[in-house]
Amino acid sequence: MIDYKKELESASRSMILIHEPAILIKMIVRMIVRKVNVKHAAILLYNKEKNSYVLTISRGETGLKIPPGFARVDPNSALIRFFTTERNKLLNSENGALVYGEISNLIWKESVLKNGEDMQGLLHDVSEQMQMFEAQVCIPSYFQNNLLGILLLGEKNSGEKFDHEELDFFSALASDVAMAIRNAQLFEDLRNQLDHNRDLFIHTTIALAAAIEAKDLYTRGHTERVTKLSLGIAGRLILDRAFPVPDNFLENLQIASLLHDIGKIGIPEMILNKIEKLTPEEIQIIHEHPSKGVTILQPIKELSECIKGVKYHHERYDGMGYPEKLKGEEIPLIASIISVADSYDAMTTDRPYRKAFSSKEAIAEIERNIGKQFHPKIAVALIELYKEGKI
Amino acid sequence: MSKLLIVDDEQDIRDFAKSFFAKRKIDCLTAANGREAITLTKNEKPNLILLDIRMDEMNGLDVLAKIREFDSNVKVIMVTGVEEKEALDKAKSLGASAYIHKPLILEELEKIVLKEIQ
Numbered sequence: 001m002i003d004y005k006k007e008l009e010s011a012s013r014s015m016i017l018i019h020e021p022a023i024l025i026k027m028i029v030r031m032i033v034r035k036v037n038v039k040h041a042a043i044l045l046y047n048k049e050k051n052s053y054v055l056t057i058s059r060g061e062t063g064l065k066i067p068p069g070f071a072r073v074d075p076n077s078a079l080i081r082f083f084t085t086e087r088n089k090l091l092n093s094e095n096g097a098l099v100y101g102e103i104s105n106l107i108w109k110e111s112v113l114k115n116g117e118d119m120q121g122l123l124h125d126v127s128e129q130m131q132m133f134e135a136q137v138c139i140p141s142y143f144q145n146n147l148l149g150i151l152l153l154g155e156k157n158s159g160e161k162f163d164h165e166e167l168d169f170f171s172a173l174a175s176d177v178a179m180a181i182r183n184a185q186l187f188e189d190l191r192n193q194l195d196h197n198r199d200l201f202i203h204t205t206i207a208l209a210a211a212i213e214a215k216d217l218y219t220r221g222h223t224e225r226v227t228k229l230s231l232g233i234a235g236r237l238i239l240d241r242a243f244p245v246p247d248n249f250l251e252n253l254q255i256a257s258l259l260h261d262i263g264k265i266g267i268p269e270m271i272l273n274k275i276e277k278l279t280p281e282e283i284q285i286i287h288e289h290p291s292k293g294v295t296i297l298q299p300i301k302e303l304s305e306c307i308k309g310v311k312y313h314h315e316r317y318d319g320m321g322y323p324e325k326l327k328g329e330e331i332p333l334i335a336s337i338i339s340v341a342d343s344y345d346a347m348t349t350d351r352p353y354r355k356a357f358s359s360k361e362a363i364a365e366i367e368r369n370i371g372k373q374f375h376p377k378i379a380v381a382l383i384e385l386y387k388e389g390k391i
Numbered sequence: 392m393s394k395l396l397i398v399d400d401e402q403d404i405r406d407f408a409k410s411f412f413a414k415r416k417i418d419c420l421t422a423a424n425g426r427e428a429i430t431l432t433k434n435e436k437p438n439l440i441l442l443d444i445r446m447d448e449m450n451g452l453d454v455l456a457k458i459r460e461f462d463s464n465v466k467v468i469m470v471t472g473v474e475e476k477e478a479l480d481k482a483k484s485l486g487a488s489a490y491i492h493k494p495l496i497l498e499e500l501e502k503i504v505l506k507e508i509q
Contacts, residue, residue: 054494064410068405072494132497 004035005169009176022056028173029057031134032153036166039063039154042133042138044073045181046148053080053149063154064134078125080286083140084147084331095171098138099162103127137162141174143182202254209258216264216272222345227257229341229382236381242376243333243377248305256309260338263293263310275352287322290314294342309334313342316373329377336375340366340382359386393508396420396437397430398454399470402447412507415501417508425449425457432465434456440467440509442487444478452478455485466507470495 008031025043032041040060044053052072058065071077082098096196107123110277130138135152141147150172156162209223216222234253238245267289271282278286299304312326312335319327321339331339347362357365363386370379385391395417397408405421412419420435422428423450432440439457444451455467469482469490479490489503 050494052494064407066399066404066407069494070404070407071497076497129498132501155443 004031007031007035007341025177026057028177029059029151032170033059033061036153037157038135038136039157040065040153041154042066042135044150044152046146047072053147056149060154062157067132073129074318077129078122079129079150080147082122082126083138083150095164095168096140096142097171098126098130098140098169099167100127100130100136101161103130137167137170139167139170139174141178148178148181149174168206180216203389205255205258208262212261212264215269216261219261221350222349223261225259225345226260226338226341227254229345229391230254230257230337232385233337233341233378233381236385237337237377240381242381249334252305253309253337255303256306256313256334257338257341259293259297259306260310260313260342261289261293262296263289265296266292273352277353287314291323305334308332309338311335313338315339317375318372321373331375336378340374340378344382359391392418393439394418394420394435394437395508396428396431396435397413397441398422398425398446399442399443400424400448401443404443411497411500412504415503415505424436425454427452428454429457429488432462435466436462439498439504439505440465441470443470444475444482445472452481452485455482455487460484468503468507 008028029041029043032038036354038060039340040058040063041060042064043056045056046052047054050072052074053069054069055066055073058068075084083096102125103123107120130152132137133152134154136155137153139151139153140147140149141151151170153170172310213220213223221307230253231250233246234250237243267285271278272287274282290311290313294307297307297310309332311323312331315321315324315326315331315335316339317328317336319325319330344362344366346357347365348355350356363383365377366374366382370376395412397405397412397419397457398421399405399408402423405423409419409421419449420431420437422431424446428440428442431437442451442454446454449457451469455469458467459464463486465483467487469479469487470493471478471490482490488507489499490496
Protein backbone atom coordinates (compact mmCIF):
# COMPACT_ATOMS: atom_id res chain seq x y z
CA MET A 1 0.00 0.00 0.00
CA ILE A 2 1.35 3.38 -0.92
CA ASP A 3 1.33 5.56 2.16
CA TYR A 4 0.28 8.87 0.56
CA LYS A 5 -2.61 7.25 -1.24
CA LYS A 6 -5.32 7.74 1.33
CA GLU A 7 -4.49 11.36 1.89
CA LEU A 8 -4.58 12.23 -1.80
CA GLU A 9 -7.67 10.19 -2.42
CA SER A 10 -9.77 11.79 0.25
CA ALA A 11 -8.58 15.24 -0.74
CA SER A 12 -9.54 14.74 -4.35
CA ARG A 13 -12.94 13.29 -3.45
CA SER A 14 -13.88 16.28 -1.36
CA MET A 15 -12.60 18.69 -3.99
CA ILE A 16 -14.89 17.25 -6.61
CA LEU A 17 -17.77 18.58 -4.59
CA ILE A 18 -16.60 22.14 -4.52
CA HIS A 19 -16.00 23.82 -7.80
CA GLU A 20 -12.36 24.64 -7.38
CA PRO A 21 -10.33 22.42 -9.63
CA ALA A 22 -7.44 24.88 -9.51
CA ILE A 23 -7.00 24.27 -5.81
CA LEU A 24 -7.32 20.54 -6.25
CA ILE A 25 -4.72 20.45 -8.98
CA LYS A 26 -2.31 22.59 -7.03
CA MET A 27 -2.69 20.40 -4.00
CA ILE A 28 -2.22 17.19 -5.92
CA VAL A 29 0.91 18.43 -7.63
CA ARG A 30 2.37 19.67 -4.37
CA MET A 31 1.61 16.41 -2.62
CA ILE A 32 3.05 14.32 -5.40
CA VAL A 33 6.29 16.25 -5.31
CA ARG A 34 6.55 15.86 -1.56
CA LYS A 35 5.26 12.38 -0.94
CA VAL A 36 6.34 10.61 -4.08
CA ASN A 37 9.59 12.48 -3.88
CA VAL A 38 9.90 13.38 -7.53
CA LYS A 39 12.19 16.12 -8.73
CA HIS A 40 9.28 17.96 -10.20
CA ALA A 41 5.71 17.56 -11.32
CA ALA A 42 3.58 19.64 -13.68
CA ILE A 43 0.17 19.73 -15.26
CA LEU A 44 -0.68 20.65 -18.80
CA LEU A 45 -4.29 21.73 -18.95
CA TYR A 46 -6.38 22.33 -22.02
CA ASN A 47 -7.23 25.98 -22.47
CA LYS A 48 -10.08 26.58 -24.90
CA GLU A 49 -9.28 30.23 -25.52
CA LYS A 50 -5.68 29.58 -26.43
CA ASN A 51 -6.47 26.25 -28.07
CA SER A 52 -3.46 24.84 -26.32
CA TYR A 53 -2.42 22.72 -23.41
CA VAL A 54 -1.03 25.30 -21.05
CA LEU A 55 1.43 24.41 -18.34
CA THR A 56 -0.71 25.46 -15.44
CA ILE A 57 1.26 24.24 -12.48
CA SER A 58 4.78 23.16 -12.07
CA ARG A 59 6.53 22.33 -8.86
CA GLY A 60 9.80 20.92 -7.81
CA GLU A 61 12.55 21.55 -5.35
CA THR A 62 15.36 20.06 -7.30
CA GLY A 63 14.05 19.72 -10.82
CA LEU A 64 12.63 21.84 -13.53
CA LYS A 65 10.18 24.45 -12.35
CA ILE A 66 8.35 26.33 -15.07
CA PRO A 67 6.38 29.43 -14.09
CA PRO A 68 2.63 28.85 -14.51
CA GLY A 69 1.26 30.18 -17.76
CA PHE A 70 4.72 30.52 -19.32
CA ALA A 71 4.73 27.47 -21.55
CA ARG A 72 2.20 25.63 -23.65
CA VAL A 73 1.96 22.58 -25.88
CA ASP A 74 0.29 22.70 -29.25
CA PRO A 75 -2.68 20.35 -29.78
CA ASN A 76 -1.02 19.21 -33.02
CA SER A 77 2.22 18.34 -31.32
CA ALA A 78 3.31 14.74 -31.04
CA LEU A 79 2.66 14.44 -27.33
CA ILE A 80 -0.96 15.49 -27.63
CA ARG A 81 -1.56 13.47 -30.76
CA PHE A 82 -0.11 10.46 -29.02
CA PHE A 83 -2.72 10.72 -26.31
CA THR A 84 -5.65 11.66 -28.52
CA THR A 85 -5.38 9.16 -31.38
CA GLU A 86 -7.12 5.92 -30.57
CA ARG A 87 -4.61 3.50 -32.03
CA ASN A 88 -1.81 5.17 -30.12
CA LYS A 89 -3.59 4.75 -26.85
CA LEU A 90 -3.39 1.00 -27.35
CA LEU A 91 0.33 1.21 -26.94
CA ASN A 92 0.11 2.28 -23.36
CA SER A 93 -0.28 0.17 -20.32
CA GLU A 94 -3.79 -0.28 -18.97
CA ASN A 95 -3.58 2.83 -16.86
CA GLY A 96 -2.81 4.94 -19.90
CA ALA A 97 0.51 6.19 -18.60
CA LEU A 98 3.44 6.71 -20.90
CA VAL A 99 6.85 6.06 -19.40
CA TYR A 100 9.84 7.73 -21.01
CA GLY A 101 12.12 4.75 -20.55
CA GLU A 102 9.67 2.52 -22.42
CA ILE A 103 9.37 4.58 -25.56
CA SER A 104 12.41 2.94 -27.10
CA ASN A 105 10.73 -0.46 -26.59
CA LEU A 106 7.51 0.81 -28.09
CA ILE A 107 9.26 1.91 -31.23
CA TRP A 108 10.22 -1.69 -31.90
CA LYS A 109 6.81 -3.11 -31.15
CA GLU A 110 5.31 -5.07 -33.97
CA SER A 111 2.24 -2.89 -34.26
CA VAL A 112 4.42 0.20 -34.54
CA LEU A 113 6.67 -1.30 -37.14
CA LYS A 114 3.63 -2.32 -39.14
CA ASN A 115 2.38 1.25 -39.07
CA GLY A 116 5.53 2.37 -40.76
CA GLU A 117 7.66 5.34 -40.09
CA ASP A 118 4.80 7.64 -39.16
CA MET A 119 4.38 6.04 -35.79
CA GLN A 120 8.08 5.76 -35.17
CA GLY A 121 8.50 9.41 -35.99
CA LEU A 122 5.67 10.32 -33.69
CA LEU A 123 7.17 8.35 -30.82
CA HIS A 124 10.50 9.95 -31.46
CA ASP A 125 8.96 13.42 -31.26
CA VAL A 126 7.07 12.45 -28.13
CA SER A 127 10.27 11.44 -26.45
CA GLU A 128 11.86 14.75 -27.40
CA GLN A 129 8.92 16.64 -25.97
CA MET A 130 9.14 14.69 -22.77
CA GLN A 131 12.80 15.51 -22.58
CA MET A 132 11.97 19.16 -22.96
CA PHE A 133 9.82 18.93 -19.84
CA GLU A 134 12.22 16.49 -18.21
CA ALA A 135 9.29 14.16 -17.74
CA GLN A 136 9.71 10.51 -16.84
CA VAL A 137 6.01 9.76 -16.91
CA CYS A 138 3.00 11.31 -18.63
CA ILE A 139 -0.45 10.49 -17.31
CA PRO A 140 -3.34 11.62 -19.47
CA SER A 141 -6.65 12.71 -18.06
CA TYR A 142 -9.79 12.29 -20.13
CA PHE A 143 -13.40 13.18 -19.90
CA GLN A 144 -15.57 11.35 -22.41
CA ASN A 145 -12.64 10.80 -24.69
CA ASN A 146 -11.53 14.41 -24.62
CA LEU A 147 -8.03 14.94 -23.36
CA LEU A 148 -8.38 17.52 -20.60
CA GLY A 149 -4.80 17.49 -19.48
CA ILE A 150 -1.62 15.62 -18.81
CA LEU A 151 0.18 15.11 -15.53
CA LEU A 152 3.95 15.21 -16.03
CA LEU A 153 6.24 13.65 -13.48
CA GLY A 154 9.97 14.14 -13.31
CA GLU A 155 12.48 11.65 -12.02
CA LYS A 156 12.28 10.38 -8.49
CA ASN A 157 14.98 11.81 -6.29
CA SER A 158 16.00 8.26 -5.45
CA GLY A 159 16.46 7.45 -9.14
CA GLU A 160 14.05 4.50 -8.79
CA LYS A 161 11.53 3.71 -11.46
CA PHE A 162 7.81 4.23 -11.00
CA ASP A 163 6.13 0.92 -10.28
CA HIS A 164 2.83 -0.32 -11.65
CA GLU A 165 0.86 0.30 -8.53
CA GLU A 166 1.96 3.91 -8.47
CA LEU A 167 1.07 4.47 -12.10
CA ASP A 168 -2.36 2.93 -11.56
CA PHE A 169 -2.91 5.20 -8.66
CA PHE A 170 -1.83 8.35 -10.50
CA SER A 171 -4.09 7.42 -13.33
CA ALA A 172 -7.07 7.12 -10.98
CA LEU A 173 -6.11 10.44 -9.49
CA ALA A 174 -5.94 11.99 -12.94
CA SER A 175 -9.48 10.92 -13.70
CA ASP A 176 -10.67 12.39 -10.41
CA VAL A 177 -9.05 15.64 -11.43
CA ALA A 178 -10.73 15.41 -14.82
CA MET A 179 -14.04 14.97 -13.09
CA ALA A 180 -13.46 17.95 -10.84
CA ILE A 181 -12.49 20.12 -13.80
CA ARG A 182 -15.47 18.93 -15.77
CA ASN A 183 -17.85 19.65 -12.90
CA ALA A 184 -16.44 23.09 -12.49
CA GLN A 185 -16.82 23.74 -16.21
CA LEU A 186 -20.42 22.54 -16.21
CA PHE A 187 -21.11 24.74 -13.25
CA GLU A 188 -19.55 27.69 -15.03
CA ASP A 189 -21.51 26.98 -18.23
CA LEU A 190 -24.71 26.80 -16.26
CA ARG A 191 -23.99 30.12 -14.64
CA ASN A 192 -23.24 31.67 -18.03
CA GLN A 193 -26.48 30.26 -19.37
CA LEU A 194 -28.37 31.79 -16.48
CA ASP A 195 -26.68 35.14 -17.03
CA HIS A 196 -27.52 34.90 -20.68
CA ASN A 197 -31.18 34.21 -19.99
CA ARG A 198 -31.30 37.03 -17.53
CA ASP A 199 -29.83 39.43 -20.07
CA LEU A 200 -32.30 38.27 -22.65
CA PHE A 201 -35.13 38.87 -20.22
CA ILE A 202 -33.91 42.34 -19.20
CA HIS A 203 -33.42 43.34 -22.83
CA THR A 204 -36.88 42.12 -23.72
CA THR A 205 -38.24 44.15 -20.86
CA ILE A 206 -36.37 47.23 -22.02
CA ALA A 207 -37.79 46.73 -25.52
CA LEU A 208 -41.28 46.54 -24.03
CA ALA A 209 -40.64 49.69 -22.06
CA ALA A 210 -39.50 51.43 -25.24
CA ALA A 211 -42.87 50.64 -26.76
CA ILE A 212 -44.51 52.88 -24.16
CA GLU A 213 -42.14 55.70 -24.80
CA ALA A 214 -42.81 55.53 -28.52
CA LYS A 215 -46.39 56.52 -27.74
CA ASP A 216 -45.92 59.03 -25.00
CA LEU A 217 -43.70 61.78 -26.39
CA TYR A 218 -43.15 63.52 -23.11
CA THR A 219 -41.85 60.54 -21.29
CA ARG A 220 -38.80 59.85 -23.39
CA GLY A 221 -36.09 58.51 -21.09
CA HIS A 222 -38.54 58.55 -18.21
CA THR A 223 -38.56 54.78 -17.75
CA GLU A 224 -34.80 54.56 -17.68
CA ARG A 225 -34.48 57.40 -15.20
CA VAL A 226 -37.18 56.01 -12.91
CA THR A 227 -35.47 52.63 -12.96
CA LYS A 228 -32.14 54.14 -12.04
CA LEU A 229 -33.67 56.26 -9.32
CA SER A 230 -35.69 53.37 -7.86
CA LEU A 231 -32.58 51.23 -7.65
CA GLY A 232 -30.70 54.14 -6.08
CA ILE A 233 -33.39 54.58 -3.43
CA ALA A 234 -33.51 50.84 -2.76
CA GLY A 235 -29.73 50.76 -2.39
CA ARG A 236 -30.00 53.51 0.16
CA LEU A 237 -32.78 51.74 2.08
CA ILE A 238 -30.75 48.54 2.16
CA LEU A 239 -27.72 50.43 3.41
CA ASP A 240 -29.77 52.09 6.14
CA ARG A 241 -31.46 48.75 6.93
CA ALA A 242 -34.74 50.62 6.74
CA PHE A 243 -36.72 47.58 5.57
CA PRO A 244 -36.22 43.85 5.53
CA VAL A 245 -35.55 43.23 1.86
CA PRO A 246 -36.65 39.93 0.34
CA ASP A 247 -34.55 37.86 -2.07
CA ASN A 248 -34.40 39.13 -5.64
CA PHE A 249 -35.89 42.42 -4.53
CA LEU A 250 -33.57 44.56 -6.62
CA GLU A 251 -34.15 42.45 -9.70
CA ASN A 252 -37.90 42.68 -9.28
CA LEU A 253 -37.69 46.38 -8.65
CA GLN A 254 -35.66 46.87 -11.80
CA ILE A 255 -38.21 45.01 -13.92
CA ALA A 256 -41.18 46.67 -12.24
CA SER A 257 -39.66 50.12 -12.76
CA LEU A 258 -39.03 49.40 -16.41
CA LEU A 259 -42.61 48.27 -16.84
CA HIS A 260 -44.46 50.56 -14.45
CA ASP A 261 -46.18 52.53 -17.23
CA ILE A 262 -46.70 49.60 -19.61
CA GLY A 263 -50.47 50.03 -19.22
CA LYS A 264 -50.23 53.35 -21.08
CA ILE A 265 -50.05 51.27 -24.24
CA GLY A 266 -53.81 50.93 -23.77
CA ILE A 267 -54.44 54.66 -23.38
CA PRO A 268 -55.21 56.75 -26.50
CA GLU A 269 -52.31 58.94 -27.59
CA MET A 270 -54.53 61.99 -27.85
CA ILE A 271 -55.11 61.79 -24.12
CA LEU A 272 -51.49 61.02 -23.23
CA ASN A 273 -50.16 63.92 -25.28
CA LYS A 274 -52.97 66.39 -24.69
CA ILE A 275 -51.85 69.93 -23.95
CA GLU A 276 -55.12 71.30 -22.66
CA LYS A 277 -56.58 70.45 -19.30
CA LEU A 278 -57.88 66.88 -19.12
CA THR A 279 -61.60 66.28 -18.58
CA PRO A 280 -62.69 64.17 -15.58
CA GLU A 281 -63.43 61.29 -18.01
CA GLU A 282 -59.94 61.53 -19.50
CA ILE A 283 -58.39 61.58 -16.04
CA GLN A 284 -60.41 58.46 -15.29
CA ILE A 285 -58.97 56.78 -18.39
CA ILE A 286 -55.41 57.74 -17.47
CA HIS A 287 -55.96 56.32 -14.00
CA GLU A 288 -56.66 52.98 -15.59
CA HIS A 289 -53.08 52.52 -16.75
CA PRO A 290 -51.88 50.59 -13.69
CA SER A 291 -54.72 48.07 -14.07
CA LYS A 292 -54.16 47.83 -17.80
CA GLY A 293 -50.51 47.11 -17.02
CA VAL A 294 -51.58 44.28 -14.77
CA THR A 295 -53.75 42.84 -17.53
CA ILE A 296 -50.82 42.93 -19.94
CA LEU A 297 -48.35 41.32 -17.55
CA GLN A 298 -50.61 38.86 -15.74
CA PRO A 299 -49.92 35.93 -18.10
CA ILE A 300 -46.25 36.04 -17.07
CA LYS A 301 -46.49 34.31 -13.72
CA GLU A 302 -42.79 34.82 -12.98
CA LEU A 303 -43.55 38.53 -12.76
CA SER A 304 -46.03 38.36 -9.88
CA GLU A 305 -43.83 40.45 -7.56
CA CYS A 306 -43.12 43.01 -10.28
CA ILE A 307 -46.81 43.30 -11.08
CA LYS A 308 -47.43 44.63 -7.57
CA GLY A 309 -45.08 47.49 -8.39
CA VAL A 310 -46.90 48.21 -11.63
CA LYS A 311 -50.35 47.95 -10.08
CA TYR A 312 -49.79 50.13 -7.02
CA HIS A 313 -47.32 52.76 -8.08
CA HIS A 314 -50.05 55.44 -7.95
CA GLU A 315 -51.25 54.58 -4.48
CA ARG A 316 -50.63 57.25 -1.84
CA TYR A 317 -49.40 56.82 1.72
CA ASP A 318 -52.50 58.62 3.00
CA GLY A 319 -54.83 56.28 1.11
CA MET A 320 -55.94 58.86 -1.47
CA GLY A 321 -54.32 57.18 -4.48
CA TYR A 322 -55.54 54.68 -7.04
CA PRO A 323 -56.57 52.05 -8.05
CA GLU A 324 -57.36 50.54 -4.62
CA LYS A 325 -56.80 53.40 -2.16
CA LEU A 326 -54.30 51.33 -0.19
CA LYS A 327 -52.79 53.06 2.82
CA GLY A 328 -49.36 53.22 4.47
CA GLU A 329 -47.73 49.84 4.85
CA GLU A 330 -50.52 48.16 2.90
CA ILE A 331 -48.82 49.46 -0.19
CA PRO A 332 -46.12 47.01 -1.28
CA LEU A 333 -42.60 48.37 -0.75
CA ILE A 334 -41.76 47.93 -4.43
CA ALA A 335 -44.66 50.20 -5.42
CA SER A 336 -43.89 52.84 -2.79
CA ILE A 337 -40.36 53.15 -4.12
CA ILE A 338 -41.45 53.46 -7.73
CA SER A 339 -44.03 56.04 -6.67
CA VAL A 340 -41.39 58.35 -5.21
CA ALA A 341 -39.00 57.88 -8.14
CA ASP A 342 -41.80 58.33 -10.68
CA SER A 343 -43.08 61.53 -9.07
CA TYR A 344 -39.61 63.03 -8.77
CA ASP A 345 -38.86 62.37 -12.42
CA ALA A 346 -42.25 63.60 -13.57
CA MET A 347 -41.70 66.86 -11.69
CA THR A 348 -38.24 67.44 -13.07
CA THR A 349 -39.20 67.00 -16.72
CA ASP A 350 -41.37 69.14 -18.98
CA ARG A 351 -44.99 68.04 -19.31
CA PRO A 352 -47.52 68.99 -21.98
CA TYR A 353 -49.16 71.39 -19.53
CA ARG A 354 -46.19 72.79 -17.55
CA LYS A 355 -42.44 73.38 -17.49
CA ALA A 356 -40.06 71.23 -15.46
CA PHE A 357 -39.30 71.95 -11.80
CA SER A 358 -35.69 72.32 -10.71
CA SER A 359 -34.31 69.44 -8.60
CA LYS A 360 -34.42 71.69 -5.56
CA GLU A 361 -38.08 72.55 -6.08
CA ALA A 362 -38.94 68.92 -6.71
CA ILE A 363 -37.18 67.81 -3.53
CA ALA A 364 -39.04 70.49 -1.55
CA GLU A 365 -42.30 69.21 -3.02
CA ILE A 366 -41.43 65.63 -2.05
CA GLU A 367 -40.58 66.82 1.45
CA ARG A 368 -43.93 68.61 1.76
CA ASN A 369 -45.70 65.42 0.81
CA ILE A 370 -43.99 63.11 3.28
CA GLY A 371 -46.68 61.02 4.94
CA LYS A 372 -49.27 62.34 2.50
CA GLN A 373 -48.36 61.12 -0.94
CA PHE A 374 -45.11 59.42 0.02
CA HIS A 375 -43.87 56.83 2.47
CA PRO A 376 -41.69 58.79 4.92
CA LYS A 377 -38.69 56.43 4.95
CA ILE A 378 -38.59 56.24 1.19
CA ALA A 379 -38.99 59.97 0.65
CA VAL A 380 -36.18 60.53 3.16
CA ALA A 381 -33.96 58.09 1.25
CA LEU A 382 -34.49 60.12 -1.92
CA ILE A 383 -33.79 63.38 -0.11
CA GLU A 384 -30.57 61.90 1.30
CA LEU A 385 -29.48 60.88 -2.19
CA TYR A 386 -30.16 64.41 -3.36
CA LYS A 387 -28.17 65.93 -0.50
CA GLU A 388 -25.25 63.66 -1.25
CA GLY A 389 -25.28 64.85 -4.85
CA LYS A 390 -26.13 61.37 -6.14
CA ILE A 391 -29.16 62.49 -8.14
CA MET B 392 31.09 31.69 -26.30
CA SER B 393 27.69 33.25 -27.01
CA LYS B 394 26.02 35.14 -24.25
CA LEU B 395 22.26 35.49 -23.68
CA LEU B 396 20.70 38.19 -21.51
CA ILE B 397 17.26 37.37 -20.09
CA VAL B 398 15.21 40.38 -19.01
CA ASP B 399 12.04 39.70 -17.04
CA ASP B 400 10.65 41.14 -13.82
CA GLU B 401 9.42 37.73 -12.68
CA GLN B 402 12.01 35.83 -10.72
CA ASP B 403 10.47 32.45 -11.59
CA ILE B 404 10.78 33.16 -15.27
CA ARG B 405 14.39 34.30 -14.97
CA ASP B 406 15.26 31.20 -12.96
CA PHE B 407 13.56 28.88 -15.38
CA ALA B 408 14.98 30.49 -18.51
CA LYS B 409 18.44 30.51 -17.05
CA SER B 410 18.40 26.82 -16.20
CA PHE B 411 16.69 25.99 -19.50
CA PHE B 412 19.43 27.63 -21.56
CA ALA B 413 22.25 26.58 -19.27
CA LYS B 414 21.29 22.99 -20.09
CA ARG B 415 21.64 23.93 -23.73
CA LYS B 416 25.15 25.19 -23.16
CA ILE B 417 24.24 28.83 -23.51
CA ASP B 418 25.85 31.29 -21.15
CA CYS B 419 23.08 33.26 -19.42
CA LEU B 420 22.81 36.59 -17.68
CA THR B 421 19.62 37.84 -16.08
CA ALA B 422 18.19 41.26 -15.39
CA ALA B 423 15.12 41.95 -13.25
CA ASN B 424 14.40 45.40 -14.70
CA GLY B 425 15.27 47.89 -17.41
CA ARG B 426 18.09 49.54 -15.50
CA GLU B 427 19.89 46.27 -14.88
CA ALA B 428 19.35 45.26 -18.48
CA ILE B 429 20.94 48.44 -19.82
CA THR B 430 23.93 48.20 -17.50
CA LEU B 431 24.49 44.54 -18.32
CA THR B 432 24.20 45.19 -22.03
CA LYS B 433 26.84 47.92 -21.76
CA ASN B 434 29.25 45.95 -19.57
CA GLU B 435 28.77 42.36 -20.68
CA LYS B 436 27.97 42.81 -24.36
CA PRO B 437 25.56 39.88 -24.78
CA ASN B 438 24.96 38.54 -28.30
CA LEU B 439 21.25 38.18 -27.76
CA ILE B 440 18.64 39.66 -25.43
CA LEU B 441 15.37 37.99 -24.53
CA LEU B 442 13.27 40.97 -23.51
CA ASP B 443 9.85 40.90 -21.85
CA ILE B 444 7.57 43.70 -23.03
CA ARG B 445 5.40 43.98 -19.96
CA MET B 446 7.41 45.03 -16.96
CA ASP B 447 6.73 47.47 -14.16
CA GLU B 448 8.99 50.53 -14.00
CA MET B 449 10.40 50.55 -17.53
CA ASN B 450 8.68 48.44 -20.16
CA GLY B 451 10.53 46.36 -22.73
CA LEU B 452 10.08 48.88 -25.54
CA ASP B 453 11.64 51.69 -23.53
CA VAL B 454 14.49 49.40 -22.58
CA LEU B 455 15.03 48.51 -26.22
CA ALA B 456 15.02 52.16 -27.25
CA LYS B 457 17.62 52.99 -24.58
CA ILE B 458 19.83 50.08 -25.61
CA ARG B 459 19.65 51.20 -29.23
CA GLU B 460 21.15 54.54 -28.18
CA PHE B 461 24.50 52.87 -27.62
CA ASP B 462 24.24 49.48 -29.27
CA SER B 463 22.67 49.07 -32.66
CA ASN B 464 23.89 45.52 -33.24
CA VAL B 465 22.77 43.36 -30.38
CA LYS B 466 19.97 41.03 -31.41
CA VAL B 467 16.76 41.23 -29.45
CA ILE B 468 13.81 38.83 -29.15
CA MET B 469 10.70 40.33 -27.59
CA VAL B 470 8.55 38.24 -25.26
CA THR B 471 4.90 39.28 -25.08
CA GLY B 472 1.86 38.24 -23.14
CA VAL B 473 -1.11 38.94 -25.35
CA GLU B 474 -1.23 39.98 -28.97
CA GLU B 475 0.03 43.54 -28.88
CA LYS B 476 0.34 44.55 -32.49
CA GLU B 477 1.30 48.15 -31.91
CA ALA B 478 4.00 47.24 -29.44
CA LEU B 479 5.40 44.64 -31.80
CA ASP B 480 5.48 47.11 -34.70
CA LYS B 481 7.37 49.52 -32.52
CA ALA B 482 9.78 46.80 -31.41
CA LYS B 483 10.36 45.92 -35.05
CA SER B 484 11.13 49.53 -35.93
CA LEU B 485 13.63 49.54 -33.08
CA GLY B 486 15.32 46.56 -34.65
CA ALA B 487 14.02 43.63 -32.66
CA SER B 488 14.67 40.54 -34.75
CA ALA B 489 11.85 38.33 -33.51
CA TYR B 490 9.14 37.94 -30.94
CA ILE B 491 7.55 35.10 -29.07
CA HIS B 492 4.17 34.93 -27.32
CA LYS B 493 3.54 33.66 -23.83
CA PRO B 494 2.47 30.96 -23.14
CA LEU B 495 5.19 29.79 -25.45
CA ILE B 496 6.18 26.47 -26.88
CA LEU B 497 9.50 25.45 -25.37
CA GLU B 498 10.75 23.92 -28.62
CA GLU B 499 10.12 27.21 -30.38
CA LEU B 500 11.87 29.18 -27.69
CA GLU B 501 14.85 26.88 -28.01
CA LYS B 502 14.84 27.08 -31.80
CA ILE B 503 14.51 30.81 -32.07
CA VAL B 504 17.19 31.51 -29.48
CA LEU B 505 19.62 29.04 -31.02
CA LYS B 506 19.02 30.54 -34.46
CA GLU B 507 19.47 34.15 -33.39
CA ILE B 508 22.46 33.57 -31.18
CA GLN B 509 24.57 32.04 -33.97
